[in-house]
Amino acid sequence: MSTEVRVPTLGESVTEATVATWFKQPGDAVAVDEMLCELETDKVTVEVPSPVAGTLSEIVAAEGDTVGVDALLAQISEGGAAAAPAAPKAEAPAAAPAPAAAAPAAKDVEDAPSAKKLMAENNLSNVAGTGKDGRVMKEDVLNALSGASAAPAPAAAPRAPVAASQADREERVKMTRLRQTIAKRLKDSQNTAAMLTTYNEVDMTEVMALRNEYKDLFLKKHGVKLGFMSFFTKACIHALNEVPEVNAEIDGTDIVYKNYVNMGIAAGTPTGLVVPVINDADQLSFAGIEKAIAEKGAKARDGKLSMAEMQGGTFTISNGGVYGSLMSSPILNPPQSGILGMHKIQDRPMAINGQVVIRPMMYLALSYDHRIVDGKGAVTFLVRVKEALEDPRRLLMDL
Template sequence: MTDVRVPTLGESVTEATVATWFVKPGAAVGPDEILCELETDKVTVEVRAPEAGVLGEIVAQEGETVGVNALLATLLPAGASAAPAQSKSEGPAAPQPAAPNFQEVKMTDVMVPALGESVSEATVSTWFKKPGDAVAQDEILCELETDKVSVEVPAPVAGTLREILAAEGETVAAGGKLAVMAEGAGGAVAAPKAAAPAAAPAPAAGGKDVEHAPAAKKAMAEAGLSPDQVTGTGRDGRIMKEDVAAAAAAPTPAPAPVQTTQVSIAPPPASVPRAPVPAEDAAREERVKMTRLRATIARRLKDAQNTAAMLTTYNEVDMSAVMDLRTAYKDQFEKKHAVKLGFMGFFVKACCHALKEVPEVNAEIDGGDIIYKNYVHMGVAVGTPSGLVVPVVRDADAKGFAQIEKEIGALGKRGRDGKLTMQEMQGGSFTISNGGVYGSLMSSPILNPPQSGILGMHKIQERPVVVNGQIVIRPMMYLALSYDHRIVDGKGAVTFLVRVKEALEDPRRLLMDL
């Protein structure tokens, strides 16, 4: 007898609710077949059979709350070989002839690849192949979208795409199964499998066998919506919490009074219900679902405001010395190092210099502790078509101008092409954001948690300034340091910004470590 237990649910998630059991006691199951679905406050997790067998006793019923590694059910040894085929079809007889075909060719699972540290799930963005299509080894099958990057999933073997298990828009866990491939010539048997998902929604339409997510039921009760007013996007038409939010926000005459009631009882914490829109305006609008990247950017920025005691201090810097230095050495620099000498290298070196004197700007708060970092992993914010990403130049304090400029250029290009990996965007200890490339003259950057500081660069603009009692025209830039006042005092923040200013106005200080 084998125990079926609650899998790891992700960082900081310790319990889940049993949402739906897809298999009944006594039913035969195959290895890796989905037994039930758990719902946490962040994601829906599928629990699969660890091996072939017969489902014994269900210990945790639907609606019960279970902890990590808790016992869900027991799995008995497999009985007759015909049982799994009968269990999987559950009604329509069409899939049954497919069983012998499965054994004629070698089947290979297409799995969700490693998504990176602290990333436990992704959304299936696009399938480039359909069931029955022949694919070559390493040919791209689909694209997954995580909170930070897009991940391409290549074919593990050459053959035929047999079955797609996770449709576009579905959320999948790291290590989960995306599809099944038949090695070699398997196209002839792929067509019957492709028809199986189409037949599944028929009984679900009646609402008899579909158990909606518990969080969705609660949200519908609060919003005054019935299941027939909400379009479910989960498995077999199952209504998820996001579906209820979308239905409540839809600009239709019926939900309008419901939204008013919702506001008076419990207004949503992160958004304000949309006011009714005239029909002529609604016809000219376009509603597009947020990408995971954009939703994560929005959530993290708001979390930073809610968590940190964020404050911004400003200064300005005369860029004459840096510009003169670039003009004098840019040709020699590019000839020797095969990379252009930009402004970002000077700012990275200046910040590394200042962080040594004010280490709390390079630290972070972890519960009741302060973690001081004896290194500088410099995050450099890059704007991409999908949104803002922050690749990291590791150990920037130990690198020279040429290496820093090369890494920033390479990371920026990979970011714009959507090729950054999770490892390239994790572990930053301080961030520089350059709004000046877009023409920004002044801004207050928002922290990138759990970091305690971020420097905002801005547009270089010639302005009249007083130097030695004389009014002269100089290329000036405003600098902004946003910092977490819980760990960085005003004195430290001002000192940091002054040290950056001094290093940029006299780059020789960087050589002399002054």
């Protein structure tokens, strides 16, 4: 008896994925719920477990193939009788021209489901595809509908020729879906928003002193370390209350003001940048924020974040200081109108009350969408963040 392994539901609005890694090969025995392969979507990875115990008899979608929801991934033969046909199946992936293996694979990587739906709705055919092996993507159909089907080709400048002596020292690796999504979203952000960045600096003396004084007691009571991120999150929430347009977004000709704060905390992972979201951060205590950051950070590093955990953010904080960055201009995370960039804490000589003293200083950067946020609002926001961090008591007094 043979059991099909198919692509599971990938999440809201996600219709396709790339087969990233096969943990089993044809002929291998598998147990119920044992991981067979890993799929990579735009933002998260999805593990596919075995539905039954038996022998993996055939892999239909190879590593690197693009598959839609419910597409056939593999076949599992239940019971010991499956061991016999496993040997010829193992040779099928290696022999690429074999028609028996090619036929089902080609079927599973045909035009993207979203593209086929659009073509059917608009009675389109013969749309030129830019995907793998000429696969028609949703963007290709949209371009065809707008009369710009040829536009994507000249958009990418041809690669400069490489000397023959150096060509064999290069390595070409296909971009992951996550990296492609990051590249597209960041470029879209630059093309869409009227992005501008304003800078300031903050004296971290008081925050560092408060943290050092209470960090042991905080850990003992709440079971989580007291970091700087909760102070910055609270300071941003405080500033967003005064400058609500930084927490708003543009929808057509409307401005949508949010009476809540879903704080995005940018996190670097081995596979790329992700931005998990802490919902209703304005309702959380310092301990609640630290726990949420620790939980989402661990999930990000392990690739366990769901799509829902990365959607709905209204404002973002990015901490380049953990990598040693002294100054940078963060890029907006659409459709948000503001992002705060934190940086490295560095001892610098400062003039205070006519005296030169050494203080732990950090540069702050606020990138904002000038279509909705005026310069006055942006500068006011950053000054309020600075004031709250230099005198944390202001947070308690709501000043």
